[in-house]
Amino acid sequence: MAKLLVVDQDKCTACRRCELSCSFKHTGEFNPAAARLSVAAFLDDDYYLPVVCQHCDEPACQAVCPAGAISRDEKTNAVVINEDRCIGCRMCIMACPFGAVDYSVAEQKVVKCDLCQGEPECVLNCPWGALEYKEPAGQALGKRLQMARRVQAALREVV
Amino acid sequence: MYGWVGQLLRVNLSSGECRVEKLDPALARDYVGARGLASKILYDEVDPQVDPLAPENKLIFMTGPLTGTMAISASRYNVVTRSPLTGAIAASSSGGYFGGELKYAGFDGIIFEGKATEPVYLWIEDGAYELRPAGELWGKNTHETEEAIKAATCPNARVACIGPAGEKLVRFACVINDKHRAAGRSGVGAVMGSKNLKAVAVRGHGGIKVADGPAFREAVLAALAKIKANDVTHGGLPAYGTGVLVNVINAHGGLPTRNFQTGIFAGASKISGEALAENYLVRKKGCLACPIACGRATLVPRGPYAGHGEGPEYEALWSLGADCGVDDLAAVTKANYLANELGYDPISFGATLACAMELYEKGYLPAKDTELPLEFGNAAVLVETARKVGYREGIGDLLAEGSYRLAERYGHPELSMSSKKQEYPAYDPRAFQGIGLNYATANRGGCHVRGYTIASEVLGIPVQTDPHSPEGKAALDKAFQDLTALVDASGMCLFTTFALGAPDIVSMLAPATGVPYTEETALLAGERIYNLERLFNFSAGLTKEDDTLAPRLLAEPMPEGPARGKTSALAQMLAEYYQVRGWDEEGRVTAATMERLGLA
Numbered sequence: 001m002a003k004l005l006v007v008d009q010d011k012c013t014a015c016r017r018c019e020l021s022c023s024f025k026h027t028g029e030f031n032p033a034a035a036r037l038s039v040a041a042f043l044d045d046d047y048y049l050p051v052v053c054q055h056c057d058e059p060a061c062q063a064v065c066p067a068g069a070i071s072r073d074e075k076t077n078a079v080v081i082n083e084d085r086c087i088g089c090r091m092c093i094m095a096c097p098f099g100a101v102d103y104s105v106a107e108q109k110v111v112k113c114d115l116c117q118g119e120p121e122c123v124l125n126c127p128w129g130a131l132e133y134k135e136p137a138g139q140a141l142g143k144r145l146q147m148a149r150r151v152q153a154a155l156r157e158v159v
Numbered sequence: 160m161y162g163w164v165g166q167l168l169r170v171n172l173s174s175g176e177c178r179v180e181k182l183d184p185a186l187a188r189d190y191v192g193a194r195g196l197a198s199k200i201l202y203d204e205v206d207p208q209v210d211p212l213a214p215e216n217k218l219i220f221m222t223g224p225l226t227g228t229m230a231i232s233a234s235r236y237n238v239v240t241r242s243p244l245t246g247a248i249a250a251s252s253s254g255g256y257f258g259g260e261l262k263y264a265g266f267d268g269i270i271f272e273g274k275a276t277e278p279v280y281l282w283i284e285d286g287a288y289e290l291r292p293a294g295e296l297w298g299k300n301t302h303e304t305e306e307a308i309k310a311a312t313c314p315n316a317r318v319a320c321i322g323p324a325g326e327k328l329v330r331f332a333c334v335i336n337d338k339h340r341a342a343g344r345s346g347v348g349a350v351m352g353s354k355n356l357k358a359v360a361v362r363g364h365g366g367i368k369v370a371d372g373p374a375f376r377e378a379v380l381a382a383l384a385k386i387k388a389n390d391v392t393h394g395g396l397p398a399y400g401t402g403v404l405v406n407v408i409n410a411h412g413g414l415p416t417r418n419f420q421t422g423i424f425a426g427a428s429k430i431s432g433e434a435l436a437e438n439y440l441v442r443k444k445g446c447l448a449c450p451i452a453c454g455r456a457t458l459v460p461r462g463p464y465a466g467h468g469e470g471p472e473y474e475a476l477w478s479l480g481a482d483c484g485v486d487d488l489a490a491v492t493k494a495n496y497l498a499n500e501l502g503y504d505p506i507s508f509g510a511t512l513a514c515a516m517e518l519y520e521k522g523y524l525p526a527k528d529t530e531l532p533l534e535f536g537n538a539a540v541l542v543e544t545a546r547k548v549g550y551r552e553g554i555g556d557l558l559a560e561g562s563y564r565l566a567e568r569y570g571h572p573e574l575s576m577s578s579k580k581q582e583y584p585a586y587d588p589r590a591f592q593g594i595g596l597n598y599a600t601a602n603r604g605g606c607h608v609r610g611y612t613i614a615s616e617v618l619g620i621p622v623q624t625d626p627h628s629p630e631g632k633a634a635l636d637k638a639f640q641d642l643t644a645l646v647d648a649s650g651m652c653l654f655t656t657f658a659l660g661a662p663d664i665v666s667m668l669a670p671a672t673g674v675p676y677t678e679e680t681a682l683l684a685g686e687r688i689y690n691l692e693r694l695f696n697f698s699a700g701l702t703k704e705d706d707t708l709a710p711r712l713l714a715e716p717m718p719e720g721p722a723r724g725k726t727s728a729l730a731q732m733l734a735e736y737y738q739v740r741g742w743d744e745e746g747r748v749t750a751a752t753m754e755r756l757g758l759a
Binding site: 010013016021027032033043048125127 | 227228229259337364367368369372376380383386393442444449450454456458
């Protein structure tokens, strides 16, 4: 199965090294505004979540693209934009449920995560493993175990 | 330019005129940035004898060439001015996201001059700038101010502001950015308040270029690997925050307690980083680009001290806790939240309250001057005075002057635990000889983050030295002080030096800027910055007499614990320190040293 960016929200510290390294890899400059992913950090709620492209099985961005500019990279399974075909209509931005496609003011084009051809720079720079590049199967296992522990604790309180 | 954006914004608050200036590449090379570059500008442009709260004083916000890049923990900016607490040069550093955003918005730094006739704030967006009225913000705390400015500008703006403490010229008021990050010490917030400047808000979409991308990236990844392999930077600090030190320093008998009357606090474990993690920690948090994440997002869920915020970190756990004899972690945490919201330095506040408590208990501070029983260990008094000091209410008005002025007022200045009128942080110089020398000589007064010899004396970084021995501490202090000046100037955080040394820093600084810094030339820049600050201070009227410690630390032996019977051997270390520094016997920078550092 193809590898993807897998996010563990609990491990994120809102340092944004992923944004910095992503923008540098793709634009040669450090500019969070040009990053292909972003950390949604609700600091007042102590909630930080790196929002990344899910490279969906049935990508809404691809389906909506009138120019046929969005396709799947055979090698990495990443959903990528063909810049030569992109007409800059931004339909993909509207269609994506995650906000994973964006228009870069600096580069004047529509941009999205391309998984760095299989070596994601964000993963390399995340100090805590909040971002991993792996097969998503079994992604929920940790959460299931946590949930089971909570049930156990609740039962201890009442039984 | 690379690393540096290459532009400064000069804002004359008196006339309302702003103008963009080019950054001089030679100056940037020699003083690197942040603390260094801003100190150079202050030195060149401000009369060192100026009243710190007069319009003629300047307030300089400055980032470093690494700020906003993915260099390790490169989030920092500095606020430099003449301090209303000490009269010496103040350079206070802060993390969070503000510094990086200022560069994305197109500026390395901002120089504020003069004084606005009415309260204003500065709004910068992608190279455009505007002074806006802030009358409606005046009186609001730092959290309310940030929310109001984001609502009026952009939800993604980064805001650095003052709270009521800065407005009311509390002598240890700070500048708070991102709600919980502070340019904390020496009263830089009071200078901001004296200028009627409530806040600076920034937003930018621009990028920072580096000279040699592949080399920079390689150096950053190598440094990141060292950070992740280190027990402090990837172990103790992220797990327990800086508060991990409470039990460690207490075990050394050097956790100053009840205004430095002893070095052991019976309630230490109750206010430790471990206790904070167990009771109130929600999650750990990192500043921009920081892989260490010592930040503590915390919540006190219920009780009289319920609240939500960040911290306290080690220094506040100590100053609000052990130094005031308080072992109620909820109260300490609440007082720390108040310090952030009202905008003042919890180190100086806690130490000043501790001083007041000793004055009160010894009968020097009469009960008629305070409506509160200022007894050591009283948690309710701690939280109540933490609120009052921010508004200069009642006893808070006296505490707002800092411990030295308070103790002098009641005829006992020797009970102020301070150097150059700035309160000491959380290490007793009788238990750690090196840090005592640093307190005495640090250019901004009593301070641990100018030459953190505790790294060597306690943690064995880079080599273990005997904390009780004054031998070799002069050279150790100089080395730490010069390296720290370099780190501060680069835009990186001092905590990186638990895992990284000068070669690692230079390996990032050189390819980022394109300046062929070597370890030698970079450390020379650090030494240059340190000496420049010293020159400012001597022109401001400070002398050798100010390179000293509170009499208690020199004459009263530590009463108990591992450091029992010890006093600070300052005189011996100081003479040697002047020699190592290349200063004369009066502590003045000699002509030869100025020549060597390019300061002549």
